Amino acid sequence: MILDETIVALATPSGSGAIAVIRVSGPQSIEVVNSLFQSKSGKPLKDQSSHTLQLGKILDDQKIIDEVLVSVFKGKRSYTGEPSVEISCHGSPFIQQQLLQLLNRKGCRTAKPGEFTMRAFLNGKMDLSQAEAVADLIASDNEASHQIAMQQMRGGFANQLKDLRQQLLDFASLIELELDFSEEDVEFANRDQFQQLVTEIQTTLTQLIDSYAIGNVIKKGIPVAIVGEPNVGKSTLLNALLNEERAIVSDIAGTTRDTIEDELAIKGIGFRFIDTAGIRETDDEIEGLGIKKTFEKIEQSQLVIKLFDASLVKNNQSQLKHIVKEIDKIKSRFPNKPLIILANKSDNVSKATRDYIKQQLPEVKFISAKTKAGVETLKDKLVSYVDTGRLDNQDTIITNSRHYNSLLSALEEMNHVQDGLNAGLTGDLLAIDIRQALYHFGEITGEVTNDELLGNIFANFCIGK
Structure with missing residues (x-):
């Protein structure tokens, strides 16, 4: 990197918008922009005070490119620690390109990724961690x-x-x-x-x-695997958590044959929910690959939600034994992962069925993904697994x-x-x-x-x- 070069780049996202900001930094930044800028006050940029805004026009010879606002930062009193100028122009992609090309022709080099912040570091405006x-x-x-x-x-x-x-x-x-x-x-x-x-x-x-x-995990989003047999409502639960229809929902077993991921912020904490193919024996080769991927996603997750259909238990209590067996399988394979056990479709079961399920699975939580009953409680449970005390106490x-x-x-x-x-x-x-x-x-x-x-x-x- 050559610090005596003057660099330029678009500081706002490319594309159309109300305004765009073009950033110029380096020893010649004020002089270069001044040669193109005609201030309404008639005062050259070099004679303006630092940290001031000037209204005027950018000219290419006699051709007016745009009416702009120019911000002037002199000496080391800038983000980069060197003379800098920011041009606020109209957000037309054509205008943006015209201004960038004009500044390139006047001797400004297009900045490399992160070069403005790197100059701030090299010029002592911030340390590397900042x-x-x-x-x-x-x-x-x-x-x-x-x-x-x-x-x-x-x-x-x-x-x-x-x-x-x-x-x-x-x-x-x-x-x-x-x-x-x-x-x-x-x-x-x-x-x-x-x-x-x-x-x-x-x-x-x-x-x-x-x-x-x-x-x-806070930085990247906390991955949560939603696991269960086909058609227990995993996709419906994901949609309820996200409050939108993102996953395919149908009565056909095995509808979700691949993983579906989306993110949600709960009380300021980012969670990445993964709806996976159900766990069951199958002769379907494609669905079998989805089940294999389920275990891979559990391995990658920080939390696991095990979901089952409570309405199936009311007519077939042997079904609960199978559910307990599946839960034991997850616990034995991933003993250190927090596991939340949810009985879905609980709006369709009697109190007696609930009590029976609770006897076999004391840690179970009842929920109805369809009516969203218990969804907020689930969100609170998810947040409880994150050490938010550090955030509240402003700990590093x-x-x-x-x-x-x-x-x-x-x-x-x-x-x-x-x-x-x-x-x-x-x-x-x-x-x-x-x-x-x-x-x-x-x-x-x-x-x-x-x-x-x-x-x-x-x-x-x-x-x-």
Whole structure:
């Protein structure tokens, strides 16, 4: 990347709209746009104050391209930390292309994916973890993922790590200083205080690492497999949860021969519901493939809903034994997965039948997907499996796999430091593990980086960001 180049890109989605925003950033951005812009005030952009809006026209020689609003950001007081201009034009795709081509001809290079945010990082406007949070914020589609991204973008995670890293760095400096006076057998770093710091860092790292389990599923959506024999109402339940007709519903057994997925936000938490083919013995090759995929989807899910038809039990109580057997099969195969057992079509059964089912399956919940009775209770049950306390308390939650791996490596090195302190190792040996721990801290916030890492991170951004 060449930082002295001026770059340009469309910052709003392509296509028609009321307005579009074209972002220009780099040392020549104000001069380039000024050469095309005719302000109604008659005052050149370079003479305008930073963070002001100017109304005027963009001209290609004498040809008027559009009437626009131009935002001016001078010096380092911009998103990218360098002179920038944003042009708000009418949202015609033709106008957008005319302006982009005109700016290209005037020497602006089309920006690469994430290049504006990368420049913000390289110019010290944000650290690497905050830059990554920008992409998470753009991708957030529910309250929980939005809240986590906003917290990280505000620097809560980074500031927490920077404080611990600085304290560790201070002790490392004292230990390194001891090496210069090794012949005099002096200690500049108080070992008791250092022991307290190591314990504090280990505790913080462990908490952050543990938060990844919930953070990762919140970010991606918590997968929930809806499982049951054919025609028990899985598709109807999915439609009731989504409040729309997405799955095919019919009286023909085995209608759902493949998995159907959709997402729903419940109390700010994203859930990804998977309606699968039913579990039963079948000679139908296509349906058999669907049943095989059912077990694959259970394996991939965080929660499992086992659904059965309560109305079948009232006339055939041996049917319940078969249902219990199927539930035991799921429990034995996936013992660590939360399982919600639902008796559907409960509006068609008597109290006596309900009591009988409850005796055999104490944990069962009764529901009617058709009338939506019990659907809200089910939603509450699903949310109860998610640790929302962390969100309510504004605790830091890790959602990024790169951060997670670096935290694991940092904790491993801090454990080595702890072992060294317990064994009474000399400062030179302690310093080796401390340097490695500092390296992994720096990986997260960007004190330690390389071109390949930055390329991988920012390649996933949209071009205008």
